[in-house]
Amino acid sequence: MKLVSSDPDRAAAPDPAQDWARLVRRVAEQGDREAFSQLFAHFAPRVKSYLIRTGSADALAEELAxxxxxxxxxxxxxxxxxxxxxxxxxxxxxxxxRVDAGRRHRLDGAGDECFEADHLEADQPEVPDHAHATRQARRVREALEQLPPEQAQALRLSFYDDEPHARIAAELGLPLGTVKxxxxLAVAHLRKLLES
Known part of the structure; x- marks a missing residue:
């Protein structure tokens, strides 16, 4: 399968009423090739474009897409x-x-050369780095305490608990748009607090 373009705007415009979840369900339940073809036609060029924008070479972006x-x-x-x-x-x-490919590339970067322990990165940060990270973590905690409680709660669930926005909305009994x-707002407020 060859991706035609890295520009998602050049790809065929999807039907706005397209139900992607329904197509995925058809692929899962029936191995529906037509449903997969529609998913591929829509998402592959967009994924390739995203990968190129995040620094992947064209060939690697196509392969990863x-x-x-x-x-x-x-x-x-x-x-x-x-x-x-x-x-x-x-x-x-x-x-x-993309992350896995980056890790493989770094691991493969040594090629067949001899393994040298001196080239390994330390597991623990250097003392100055650790001290800086500790100070920064304290500043973030203090800034979080200054946020309105509802913003801090949503931010903690999203970033610290790694909860998807839809699950946060269900858990808090709020519309998805409100959670987002x-x-x-919390991220913008936090950024201002940390910059001051």
């Missing part, structure tokens, strides 16, 4: 629309593949 969509085919049954949108799920798969707004 294809691998991401193959993962969608293989793991469609694991998709839970209550946890995230299809686009979020697909781009998360792509991001993980609170997190966005």
């Amino acid at each position: 294809q691998e991401a969509l193959v993962t969608v085919w293989r793991k469609a049954a694991l998709f839970d629309p209550a946890q995230a949108a299809v686009s979020t799920w697909v781009f998360t798969i792509a991001r993980h593949l 707004s609170r997190i966005r």
